[in-house]
Amino acid sequence: ARHGTSSQDxxxxxxxxxxxxxxxxxxxxxxxxxEQQTALHNLLQAVLFDEEFLVxxxxxxxxxxxxxxxxxxxxxxxxxxxxxxQDLMAFLQLAGCRIQGEWPGPEGEVSNQKLFATAYFLxxxxxxxxxxxxxxxxxxxxLQIIPTLYHLLRVLSDDGICDLEDPTLVPLKDTERFGIxxxxxxxxxxxxxxxxxxxxxxxxKDPHVFPLILYITLNGLCALGKEH
Amino acid sequence: xxxxxxxNFLKEVDAGGNLISVSNLxxxxxxxxxxxVTKKKRYWCWQRPKYQFLSVTLGDVLTExxxxxxxxxxxxxxxxxxxxxNHVSGTIETVxxxxxxxxxxxxxxxxxxxxxxxRKQEVDLQQLIRxxxxxxxxxxxxxxxxxxxxxxxxxxxxxxxxxxxxxxVISEHVQIxxxxxxxVGIQTKIVQVSAMEDGNVIKDTSVLLEIPAATTxxxxxxELYVKQDGQFEFCLLHEKHGGFEQERRSDPVYLDxxxxxxxVFMDMPD
Numbered sequence: 001a002r003h004g005t006s007s008q009d010x011x012x013x014x015x016x017x018x019x020x021x022x023x024x025x026x027x028x029x030x031x032x033x034x035e036q037q038t039a040l041h042n043l044l045q046a047v048l049f050d051e052e053f054l055v056x057x058x059x060x061x062x063x064x065x066x067x068x069x070x071x072x073x074x075x076x077x078x079x080x081x082x083x084x085x086q087d088l089m090a091f092l093q094l095a096g097c098r099i100q101g102e103w104p105g106p107e108g109e110v111s112n113q114k115l116f117a118t119a120y121f122l123x124x125x126x127x128x129x130x131x132x133x134x135x136x137x138x139x140x141x142x143l144q145i146i147p148t149l150y151h152l153l154r155v156l157s158d159d160g161i162c163d164l165e166d167p168t169l170v171p172l173k174d175t176e177r178f179g180i181x182x183x184x185x186x187x188x189x190x191x192x193x194x195x196x197x198x199x200x201x202x203x204x205k206d207p208h209v210f211p212l213i214l215y216i217t218l219n220g221l222c223a224l225g226k227e228h
Numbered sequence: 229x230x231x232x233x234x235x236n237f238l239k240e241v242d243a244g245g246n247l248i249s250v251s252n253l254x255x256x257x258x259x260x261x262x263x264x265v266t267k268k269k270r271y272w273c274w275q276r277p278k279y280q281f282l283s284v285t286l287g288d289v290l291t292e293x294x295x296x297x298x299x300x301x302x303x304x305x306x307x308x309x310x311x312x313x314n315h316v317s318g319t320i321e322t323v324x325x326x327x328x329x330x331x332x333x334x335x336x337x338x339x340x341x342x343x344x345x346x347r348k349q350e351v352d353l354q355q356l357i358r359x360x361x362x363x364x365x366x367x368x369x370x371x372x373x374x375x376x377x378x379x380x381x382x383x384x385x386x387x388x389x390x391x392x393x394x395x396x397v398i399s400e401h402v403q404i405x406x407x408x409x410x411x412v413g414i415q416t417k418i419v420q421v422s423a424m425e426d427g428n429v430i431k432d433t434s435v436l437l438e439i440p441a442a443t444t445x446x447x448x449x450x451e452l453y454v455k456q457d458g459q460f461e462f463c464l465l466h467e468k469h470g471g472f473e474q475e476r477r478s479d480p481v482y483l484d485x486x487x488x489x490x491x492v493f494m495d496m497p498d
Contacts, residue, residue: 062278065271068378070280121272128274131232206243209274 011203012190012211013158019215026223028118040094040119041224043087048126048138053084057091058127060104061120064097077103095119122220125213133187133210137217139180145171146225149181150218152199160201164194172199188214229437232419233398234445237343241306247390247446248279253437255281259444261298261351262286263386266375267451267470279384279449282371286385291366291458296359299352305390307345343396343445344423350388353450357462364458382470385462388448397422398437 029037047054056076063073080088092104096112096119110116126134140146151168164173172178178194185192189207193200203211234249241247250256262285268278287296365372375381398421451463451470463470 062270066380070278124270124272124275128276131236213274 028115029223045141048134125216130187136184146221150222164197233421256444261300265384267382269380289369291364299355302349305346305348342423344394383452384449389444390446392443400435
Protein backbone atom coordinates (compact mmCIF):
# COMPACT_ATOMS: atom_id res chain seq x y z
CA ALA A 1 0.00 0.00 0.00
CA ARG A 2 2.99 2.30 0.10
CA HIS A 3 3.24 2.47 -3.69
CA GLY A 4 2.44 5.90 -5.10
CA THR A 5 2.05 7.63 -1.76
CA SER A 6 4.19 10.51 -0.71
CA SER A 7 2.91 11.00 2.83
CA GLN A 8 1.62 9.06 5.81
CA ASP A 9 -1.85 10.60 5.20
CA UNK A 10 -2.09 8.91 1.81
CA UNK A 11 -1.55 5.45 3.26
CA UNK A 12 -5.08 5.10 4.60
CA UNK A 13 -6.75 5.99 1.33
CA UNK A 14 -4.51 3.59 -0.60
CA UNK A 15 -5.24 0.87 1.95
CA UNK A 16 -8.94 1.67 1.65
CA UNK A 17 -8.92 1.20 -2.12
CA UNK A 18 -6.72 -1.86 -1.96
CA UNK A 19 -8.96 -3.65 0.53
CA UNK A 20 -12.28 -2.84 -1.19
CA UNK A 21 -12.27 -6.12 -3.16
CA UNK A 22 -12.25 -7.96 0.17
CA UNK A 23 -15.94 -7.19 0.59
CA UNK A 24 -16.73 -9.57 -2.23
CA UNK A 25 -14.45 -12.23 -0.79
CA UNK A 26 -16.36 -12.31 2.46
CA UNK A 27 -19.52 -13.17 0.53
CA UNK A 28 -19.52 -16.82 1.71
CA UNK A 29 -20.42 -15.44 5.15
CA UNK A 30 -23.36 -13.53 3.69
CA UNK A 31 -24.62 -16.63 1.90
CA UNK A 32 -24.87 -18.62 5.13
CA UNK A 33 -28.29 -19.40 6.60
CA UNK A 34 -29.12 -16.87 9.34
CA GLU A 35 -28.83 -19.43 12.12
CA GLN A 36 -25.38 -20.60 11.02
CA GLN A 37 -24.18 -17.04 10.53
CA THR A 38 -25.27 -16.04 14.02
CA ALA A 39 -23.68 -19.14 15.57
CA LEU A 40 -20.37 -18.44 13.83
CA HIS A 41 -20.55 -14.78 14.80
CA ASN A 42 -21.18 -15.63 18.46
CA LEU A 43 -18.35 -18.14 18.54
CA LEU A 44 -15.91 -15.70 17.01
CA GLN A 45 -17.01 -13.02 19.43
CA ALA A 46 -16.17 -15.34 22.32
CA VAL A 47 -12.83 -16.18 20.71
CA LEU A 48 -11.88 -12.49 20.78
CA PHE A 49 -11.81 -12.58 24.57
CA ASP A 50 -9.82 -15.80 24.76
CA GLU A 51 -6.24 -15.31 23.57
CA GLU A 52 -5.14 -18.90 24.16
CA PHE A 53 -8.10 -20.32 22.28
CA LEU A 54 -7.50 -17.97 19.35
CA VAL A 55 -3.89 -19.19 19.02
CA UNK A 56 -4.98 -22.84 18.96
CA UNK A 57 -7.85 -22.16 16.56
CA UNK A 58 -5.47 -20.49 14.12
CA UNK A 59 -3.05 -23.39 14.36
CA UNK A 60 -5.76 -25.99 13.78
CA UNK A 61 -7.15 -24.04 10.80
CA UNK A 62 -3.64 -23.78 9.38
CA UNK A 63 -3.08 -27.53 9.64
CA UNK A 64 -6.54 -28.22 8.25
CA UNK A 65 -5.82 -25.95 5.29
CA UNK A 66 -2.46 -27.54 4.55
CA UNK A 67 -3.64 -31.09 5.13
CA UNK A 68 -0.59 -31.59 7.30
CA UNK A 69 -0.90 -32.04 11.04
CA UNK A 70 1.99 -30.97 13.20
CA UNK A 71 2.33 -32.43 16.71
CA UNK A 72 2.01 -28.98 18.29
CA UNK A 73 -1.60 -28.67 17.11
CA UNK A 74 -2.64 -31.91 18.81
CA UNK A 75 -0.76 -30.91 21.96
CA UNK A 76 -2.35 -27.47 22.01
CA UNK A 77 -5.84 -28.91 21.48
CA UNK A 78 -5.32 -31.27 24.41
CA UNK A 79 -4.49 -28.36 26.67
CA UNK A 80 -7.78 -26.58 25.96
CA UNK A 81 -10.53 -26.74 28.55
CA UNK A 82 -13.55 -28.93 27.62
CA UNK A 83 -15.81 -25.93 26.76
CA UNK A 84 -13.06 -24.53 24.54
CA UNK A 85 -12.69 -27.91 22.84
CA GLN A 86 -16.42 -27.97 22.17
CA ASP A 87 -16.25 -24.46 20.73
CA LEU A 88 -13.33 -25.48 18.53
CA MET A 89 -15.28 -28.41 17.09
CA ALA A 90 -18.37 -26.27 16.64
CA PHE A 91 -16.39 -23.57 14.86
CA LEU A 92 -14.77 -26.01 12.43
CA GLN A 93 -18.07 -27.65 11.61
CA LEU A 94 -19.78 -24.30 11.08
CA ALA A 95 -16.85 -23.24 8.88
CA GLY A 96 -17.31 -26.14 6.51
CA CYS A 97 -15.11 -28.90 7.94
CA ARG A 98 -16.11 -32.52 8.25
CA ILE A 99 -14.59 -33.96 11.42
CA GLN A 100 -14.02 -37.69 11.69
CA GLY A 101 -14.05 -38.92 15.29
CA GLU A 102 -13.87 -36.85 18.43
CA TRP A 103 -11.06 -34.54 17.37
CA PRO A 104 -10.07 -32.63 14.32
CA GLY A 105 -7.17 -34.45 12.73
CA PRO A 106 -5.70 -35.80 9.52
CA GLU A 107 -8.84 -37.83 8.82
CA GLY A 108 -11.00 -34.72 8.72
CA GLU A 109 -11.58 -32.80 5.54
CA VAL A 110 -12.78 -29.46 4.30
CA SER A 111 -16.15 -29.98 2.66
CA ASN A 112 -16.86 -26.32 1.86
CA GLN A 113 -13.53 -24.87 0.71
CA LYS A 114 -14.77 -21.34 0.03
CA LEU A 115 -16.39 -20.98 3.42
CA PHE A 116 -13.43 -22.50 5.24
CA ALA A 117 -10.92 -20.28 3.41
CA THR A 118 -13.02 -17.24 4.37
CA ALA A 119 -13.21 -18.28 8.02
CA TYR A 120 -9.51 -19.13 8.17
CA PHE A 121 -8.69 -15.81 6.50
CA LEU A 122 -10.53 -13.94 9.24
CA UNK A 123 -9.13 -16.10 12.07
CA UNK A 124 -5.57 -15.65 10.78
CA UNK A 125 -5.98 -11.87 10.79
CA UNK A 126 -7.46 -11.92 14.32
CA UNK A 127 -4.60 -14.10 15.55
CA UNK A 128 -2.01 -11.64 14.27
CA UNK A 129 -3.56 -8.65 16.00
CA UNK A 130 -1.34 -6.94 18.57
CA UNK A 131 -1.70 -7.56 22.31
CA UNK A 132 -5.16 -6.84 23.70
CA UNK A 133 -6.47 -5.58 20.35
CA UNK A 134 -8.61 -8.68 19.86
CA UNK A 135 -10.27 -8.08 23.26
CA UNK A 136 -10.92 -4.45 22.34
CA UNK A 137 -12.43 -5.64 19.09
CA UNK A 138 -14.61 -7.98 21.16
CA UNK A 139 -15.85 -5.04 23.23
CA UNK A 140 -16.68 -3.19 20.03
CA UNK A 141 -18.66 -6.27 18.90
CA UNK A 142 -20.62 -6.22 22.15
CA LEU A 143 -21.26 -2.53 21.71
CA GLN A 144 -22.48 -3.28 18.19
CA ILE A 145 -20.25 -0.65 16.65
CA ILE A 146 -18.29 -2.86 14.23
CA PRO A 147 -20.30 -1.58 11.22
CA THR A 148 -19.67 1.97 12.48
CA LEU A 149 -15.92 1.39 12.61
CA TYR A 150 -15.87 -0.24 9.21
CA HIS A 151 -17.88 2.67 7.80
CA LEU A 152 -15.45 5.09 9.46
CA LEU A 153 -12.52 3.59 7.58
CA ARG A 154 -14.46 3.58 4.33
CA VAL A 155 -15.55 7.24 4.43
CA LEU A 156 -12.21 8.74 5.38
CA SER A 157 -11.14 11.45 2.98
CA ASP A 158 -7.68 11.43 1.39
CA ASP A 159 -6.53 13.50 4.36
CA GLY A 160 -7.91 10.91 6.76
CA ILE A 161 -10.86 13.05 7.92
CA CYS A 162 -14.53 12.10 8.28
CA ASP A 163 -17.61 13.93 9.46
CA LEU A 164 -19.14 12.83 12.77
CA GLU A 165 -22.50 14.18 11.60
CA ASP A 166 -22.69 11.15 9.33
CA PRO A 167 -25.62 9.20 10.87
CA THR A 168 -23.67 5.91 10.88
CA LEU A 169 -20.88 7.50 12.90
CA VAL A 170 -23.14 8.96 15.61
CA PRO A 171 -22.15 6.27 18.20
CA LEU A 172 -18.62 7.71 18.12
CA LYS A 173 -19.82 11.02 19.54
CA ASP A 174 -19.91 9.33 22.91
CA THR A 175 -16.57 10.22 24.54
CA GLU A 176 -16.09 6.98 26.44
CA ARG A 177 -16.99 4.83 23.48
CA PHE A 178 -14.66 6.89 21.32
CA GLY A 179 -11.91 6.21 23.89
CA ILE A 180 -12.29 2.45 23.43
CA UNK A 181 -12.21 2.83 19.65
CA UNK A 182 -9.17 5.06 19.93
CA UNK A 183 -7.33 2.37 21.90
CA UNK A 184 -8.21 -0.27 19.33
CA UNK A 185 -6.98 1.89 16.46
CA UNK A 186 -3.76 2.89 18.22
CA UNK A 187 -3.02 -0.79 18.77
CA UNK A 188 -3.36 -1.13 14.99
CA UNK A 189 -0.96 1.79 14.37
CA UNK A 190 -3.72 4.27 13.50
CA UNK A 191 -4.13 7.41 15.58
CA UNK A 192 -7.68 8.78 15.90
CA UNK A 193 -8.34 12.33 17.07
CA UNK A 194 -11.70 13.98 17.53
CA UNK A 195 -11.69 17.56 16.20
CA UNK A 196 -15.02 19.38 16.77
CA UNK A 197 -17.47 17.49 14.61
CA UNK A 198 -14.96 15.41 12.72
CA UNK A 199 -12.47 12.63 13.27
CA UNK A 200 -8.94 12.69 11.94
CA UNK A 201 -7.16 9.40 11.37
CA UNK A 202 -3.43 9.16 10.78
CA UNK A 203 -1.26 6.16 10.30
CA UNK A 204 1.54 6.16 12.84
CA LYS A 205 5.08 6.50 11.58
CA ASP A 206 6.50 3.22 10.26
CA PRO A 207 3.30 1.23 10.69
CA HIS A 208 3.52 -2.50 10.87
CA VAL A 209 1.01 -4.66 9.01
CA PHE A 210 -1.63 -3.87 11.67
CA PRO A 211 -3.69 -1.26 9.73
CA LEU A 212 -4.28 -3.88 7.02
CA ILE A 213 -5.23 -6.46 9.64
CA LEU A 214 -7.71 -4.02 11.21
CA TYR A 215 -9.37 -3.45 7.82
CA ILE A 216 -9.68 -7.19 7.28
CA THR A 217 -11.02 -8.02 10.72
CA LEU A 218 -13.59 -5.22 10.66
CA ASN A 219 -14.67 -6.25 7.18
CA GLY A 220 -14.99 -9.91 8.14
CA LEU A 221 -16.82 -9.29 11.41
CA CYS A 222 -19.12 -6.85 9.66
CA ALA A 223 -20.02 -9.42 7.00
CA LEU A 224 -20.55 -12.11 9.61
CA GLY A 225 -22.60 -9.83 11.83
CA LYS A 226 -25.09 -8.79 9.16
CA GLU A 227 -27.74 -11.18 10.38
CA HIS A 228 -26.82 -10.70 14.03
CA UNK B 229 3.27 -16.05 28.72
CA UNK B 230 6.88 -16.91 27.85
CA UNK B 231 6.03 -16.37 24.18
CA UNK B 232 4.55 -12.96 24.89
CA UNK B 233 7.54 -11.88 26.98
CA UNK B 234 10.06 -12.86 24.30
CA UNK B 235 7.93 -11.27 21.58
CA ASN B 236 7.70 -8.01 23.52
CA PHE B 237 11.45 -8.07 24.02
CA LEU B 238 12.09 -8.32 20.28
CA LYS B 239 9.72 -5.44 19.59
CA GLU B 240 12.11 -3.28 21.56
CA VAL B 241 15.45 -4.48 20.23
CA ASP B 242 14.84 -5.88 16.75
CA ALA B 243 12.60 -3.62 14.67
CA GLY B 244 14.12 -5.07 11.49
CA GLY B 245 12.81 -8.53 12.32
CA ASN B 246 16.12 -10.34 11.93
CA LEU B 247 15.64 -12.31 15.12
CA ILE B 248 12.89 -14.80 15.95
CA SER B 249 11.46 -15.06 19.43
CA VAL B 250 11.39 -18.46 21.16
CA SER B 251 7.76 -19.40 21.88
CA ASN B 252 8.23 -22.55 23.94
CA LEU B 253 10.52 -22.81 26.91
CA UNK B 254 10.93 -26.48 26.03
CA UNK B 255 12.62 -25.55 22.75
CA UNK B 256 15.27 -23.44 24.43
CA UNK B 257 17.88 -26.19 24.80
CA UNK B 258 17.31 -27.48 21.25
CA UNK B 259 18.67 -24.25 19.85
CA UNK B 260 22.36 -24.86 19.30
CA UNK B 261 24.68 -23.29 16.74
CA UNK B 262 24.01 -24.85 13.30
CA UNK B 263 20.79 -26.54 14.51
CA UNK B 264 18.45 -27.20 11.62
CA VAL B 265 15.13 -25.42 11.64
CA THR B 266 12.32 -25.63 9.10
CA LYS B 267 10.51 -22.50 8.06
CA LYS B 268 6.97 -22.92 6.82
CA LYS B 269 5.68 -20.25 4.50
CA ARG B 270 2.18 -19.09 5.32
CA TYR B 271 -0.80 -18.24 3.16
CA TRP B 272 -1.08 -14.52 3.77
CA CYS B 273 1.40 -11.70 4.12
CA TRP B 274 0.55 -10.80 7.72
CA GLN B 275 1.09 -14.32 9.01
CA ARG B 276 4.43 -14.91 10.63
CA PRO B 277 6.26 -17.99 9.31
CA LYS B 278 6.17 -21.10 11.47
CA TYR B 279 9.44 -22.58 12.63
CA GLN B 280 10.09 -26.13 13.77
CA PHE B 281 13.28 -27.41 15.32
CA LEU B 282 14.63 -30.66 13.93
CA SER B 283 16.88 -31.69 16.85
CA VAL B 284 19.81 -32.20 14.49
CA THR B 285 22.56 -29.89 13.27
CA LEU B 286 23.77 -29.20 9.76
CA GLY B 287 26.82 -31.36 10.53
CA ASP B 288 24.55 -34.34 11.34
CA VAL B 289 22.97 -34.41 7.88
CA LEU B 290 26.08 -34.05 5.75
CA THR B 291 27.08 -36.99 3.62
CA GLU B 292 29.43 -39.47 5.27
CA UNK B 293 32.87 -38.45 6.44
CA UNK B 294 32.14 -34.75 6.26
CA UNK B 295 32.32 -32.64 9.38
CA UNK B 296 31.58 -29.09 10.33
CA UNK B 297 32.75 -27.55 13.55
CA UNK B 298 31.48 -23.99 13.80
CA UNK B 299 33.42 -21.20 15.41
CA UNK B 300 31.07 -19.50 17.85
CA UNK B 301 31.76 -15.98 19.01
CA UNK B 302 30.10 -14.77 22.21
CA UNK B 303 29.53 -11.11 23.01
CA UNK B 304 27.39 -8.82 25.15
CA UNK B 305 24.03 -8.17 23.53
CA UNK B 306 22.06 -5.78 25.69
CA UNK B 307 20.88 -5.20 29.21
CA UNK B 308 17.15 -5.16 28.80
CA UNK B 309 15.08 -3.11 31.16
CA UNK B 310 11.78 -1.63 30.12
CA UNK B 311 9.25 0.47 31.96
CA UNK B 312 5.71 0.36 30.75
CA UNK B 313 2.69 2.36 31.73
CA ASN B 314 -0.76 1.27 30.84
CA HIS B 315 -3.32 3.86 31.69
CA VAL B 316 -6.89 2.89 31.12
CA SER B 317 -10.13 4.56 31.92
CA GLY B 318 -13.59 4.60 30.54
CA THR B 319 -17.24 3.98 30.99
CA ILE B 320 -19.50 2.47 28.43
CA GLU B 321 -23.20 2.21 28.51
CA THR B 322 -25.18 0.53 25.86
CA VAL B 323 -28.20 -1.59 25.33
CA UNK B 324 -27.68 -5.03 23.91
CA UNK B 325 -31.02 -6.65 23.40
CA UNK B 326 -32.77 -6.38 26.72
CA UNK B 327 -29.60 -6.36 28.75
CA UNK B 328 -28.11 -3.10 29.80
CA UNK B 329 -24.36 -3.14 30.00
CA UNK B 330 -22.38 -0.86 32.18
CA UNK B 331 -18.69 -0.96 31.97
CA UNK B 332 -15.94 1.24 33.07
CA UNK B 333 -13.18 1.75 35.54
CA UNK B 334 -9.91 3.44 36.02
CA UNK B 335 -6.51 2.02 36.56
CA UNK B 336 -2.87 2.72 36.19
CA UNK B 337 -0.44 -0.11 35.86
CA UNK B 338 3.19 0.69 35.85
CA UNK B 339 5.50 -2.21 35.32
CA UNK B 340 9.15 -2.80 34.72
CA UNK B 341 10.48 -5.55 32.54
CA UNK B 342 13.98 -6.91 32.59
CA UNK B 343 15.65 -10.02 31.25
CA UNK B 344 18.84 -8.65 32.77
CA UNK B 345 22.13 -8.84 30.92
CA UNK B 346 21.84 -10.80 27.70
CA ARG B 347 24.63 -12.42 25.70
CA LYS B 348 24.74 -13.17 21.99
CA GLN B 349 26.30 -16.35 20.60
CA GLU B 350 26.99 -16.08 16.90
CA VAL B 351 28.47 -18.49 14.39
CA ASP B 352 31.43 -17.06 12.48
CA LEU B 353 29.77 -16.93 9.07
CA GLN B 354 32.91 -16.37 7.02
CA GLN B 355 34.47 -19.42 8.58
CA LEU B 356 31.28 -21.44 8.08
CA ILE B 357 31.05 -20.51 4.40
CA ARG B 358 34.69 -21.47 3.87
CA UNK B 359 34.21 -24.78 5.69
CA UNK B 360 31.05 -25.62 3.76
CA UNK B 361 32.61 -25.47 0.31
CA UNK B 362 32.35 -28.88 -1.41
CA UNK B 363 30.22 -30.25 1.44
CA UNK B 364 26.94 -31.95 0.52
CA UNK B 365 23.76 -32.72 2.41
CA UNK B 366 22.52 -36.30 2.47
CA UNK B 367 18.98 -35.88 1.17
CA UNK B 368 18.22 -39.50 2.05
CA UNK B 369 18.53 -38.65 5.73
CA UNK B 370 15.18 -39.70 7.27
CA UNK B 371 14.55 -36.29 8.83
CA UNK B 372 15.23 -34.41 5.62
CA UNK B 373 13.16 -36.94 3.73
CA UNK B 374 10.18 -35.95 5.87
CA UNK B 375 10.86 -32.26 5.32
CA UNK B 376 10.94 -32.83 1.58
CA UNK B 377 7.57 -34.54 1.72
CA UNK B 378 5.94 -31.44 3.13
CA UNK B 379 5.03 -28.48 1.03
CA UNK B 380 6.21 -24.91 1.38
CA UNK B 381 8.99 -25.62 3.85
CA UNK B 382 12.49 -24.28 3.73
CA UNK B 383 15.52 -25.65 5.55
CA UNK B 384 17.33 -23.11 7.72
CA UNK B 385 20.37 -23.17 9.93
CA UNK B 386 20.65 -21.42 13.28
CA UNK B 387 23.48 -18.89 13.26
CA UNK B 388 22.88 -16.79 16.34
CA UNK B 389 21.03 -16.90 19.63
CA UNK B 390 20.37 -14.56 22.52
CA UNK B 391 20.68 -16.11 25.97
CA UNK B 392 19.95 -14.93 29.48
CA UNK B 393 22.76 -14.80 32.03
CA UNK B 394 20.71 -14.81 35.19
CA UNK B 395 17.46 -16.19 36.57
CA UNK B 396 14.38 -14.26 35.44
CA VAL B 397 10.79 -14.25 36.56
CA ILE B 398 7.96 -13.81 34.09
CA SER B 399 4.68 -12.81 35.63
CA GLU B 400 1.26 -11.99 34.31
CA HIS B 401 -1.00 -9.32 35.71
CA VAL B 402 -4.59 -9.64 34.70
CA GLN B 403 -6.42 -6.38 34.88
CA ILE B 404 -10.16 -6.24 34.47
CA UNK B 405 -12.02 -3.00 34.15
CA UNK B 406 -15.56 -3.45 35.25
CA UNK B 407 -18.09 -1.68 37.40
CA UNK B 408 -21.72 -1.66 38.48
CA UNK B 409 -22.01 -5.40 37.98
CA UNK B 410 -21.68 -4.92 34.26
CA UNK B 411 -21.54 -8.03 32.17
CA VAL B 412 -18.65 -6.98 30.01
CA GLY B 413 -15.19 -5.91 31.03
CA ILE B 414 -12.01 -5.04 29.26
CA GLN B 415 -9.49 -7.61 30.30
CA THR B 416 -5.88 -6.77 29.70
CA LYS B 417 -3.01 -9.09 30.43
CA ILE B 418 0.27 -7.45 31.17
CA VAL B 419 3.32 -9.63 31.00
CA GLN B 420 6.24 -8.47 33.07
CA VAL B 421 9.76 -9.89 33.23
CA SER B 422 12.15 -9.34 36.13
CA ALA B 423 15.77 -10.32 36.37
CA MET B 424 16.47 -11.80 39.80
CA GLU B 425 19.58 -10.53 41.48
CA ASP B 426 18.78 -10.69 45.17
CA GLY B 427 16.18 -13.43 45.15
CA ASN B 428 13.42 -10.83 45.05
CA VAL B 429 9.85 -12.05 44.81
CA ILE B 430 7.08 -10.40 42.84
CA LYS B 431 3.74 -9.93 44.49
CA ASP B 432 0.24 -9.35 43.18
CA THR B 433 0.57 -11.60 40.17
CA SER B 434 -1.76 -14.31 38.99
CA VAL B 435 0.78 -16.50 37.16
CA LEU B 436 4.51 -16.62 37.71
CA LEU B 437 7.26 -18.44 35.76
CA GLU B 438 10.88 -18.66 36.80
CA ILE B 439 13.28 -19.27 33.93
CA PRO B 440 16.88 -20.32 34.56
CA ALA B 441 20.02 -18.61 33.37
CA ALA B 442 21.32 -19.59 29.92
CA THR B 443 17.82 -19.78 28.48
CA THR B 444 17.62 -18.92 24.79
CA UNK B 445 14.97 -16.25 24.23
CA UNK B 446 15.62 -15.40 20.58
CA UNK B 447 17.57 -16.74 17.64
CA UNK B 448 18.62 -15.90 14.12
CA UNK B 449 18.67 -18.20 11.09
CA UNK B 450 19.90 -18.34 7.52
CA GLU B 451 17.89 -20.13 4.85
CA LEU B 452 19.55 -22.84 2.79
CA TYR B 453 19.10 -23.49 -0.89
CA VAL B 454 19.67 -27.20 -1.42
CA LYS B 455 20.38 -28.55 -4.90
CA GLN B 456 19.30 -31.95 -6.16
CA ASP B 457 22.79 -33.40 -5.66
CA GLY B 458 22.89 -32.23 -2.04
CA GLN B 459 25.12 -29.22 -2.59
CA PHE B 460 23.85 -26.24 -0.69
CA GLU B 461 24.32 -22.52 -0.38
CA PHE B 462 23.52 -20.04 2.36
CA CYS B 463 21.00 -17.35 1.44
CA LEU B 464 22.88 -14.39 2.83
CA LEU B 465 20.82 -11.62 1.25
CA HIS B 466 17.18 -10.83 2.03
CA GLU B 467 16.18 -11.20 -1.63
CA LYS B 468 17.61 -14.70 -1.83
CA HIS B 469 15.17 -17.37 -0.73
CA GLY B 470 15.94 -20.88 0.34
CA GLY B 471 14.31 -24.11 -0.75
CA PHE B 472 14.91 -27.41 -2.47
CA GLU B 473 15.82 -27.62 -6.12
CA GLN B 474 14.02 -30.86 -6.74
CA GLU B 475 10.44 -30.84 -7.88
CA ARG B 476 7.89 -31.61 -5.24
CA ARG B 477 5.32 -34.33 -5.66
CA SER B 478 1.95 -32.92 -6.54
CA ASP B 479 0.08 -34.52 -3.66
CA PRO B 480 -3.51 -33.41 -3.32
CA VAL B 481 -3.98 -31.09 -0.39
CA TYR B 482 -7.08 -30.09 1.42
CA LEU B 483 -6.86 -26.44 0.48
CA ASP B 484 -4.58 -25.49 -2.34
CA UNK B 485 -1.87 -23.08 -1.26
CA UNK B 486 -2.12 -20.81 -4.27
CA UNK B 487 -5.89 -20.99 -4.46
CA UNK B 488 -6.01 -19.89 -0.85
CA UNK B 489 -3.73 -16.94 -1.48
CA UNK B 490 -5.51 -15.87 -4.61
CA UNK B 491 -8.88 -16.26 -2.97
CA VAL B 492 -8.53 -12.88 -1.42
CA PHE B 493 -5.87 -11.05 -3.27
CA MET B 494 -6.67 -11.75 -6.89
CA ASP B 495 -7.61 -8.10 -7.47
CA MET B 496 -5.12 -6.55 -5.13
CA PRO B 497 -1.74 -5.02 -5.80
CA ASP B 498 1.11 -7.01 -4.31
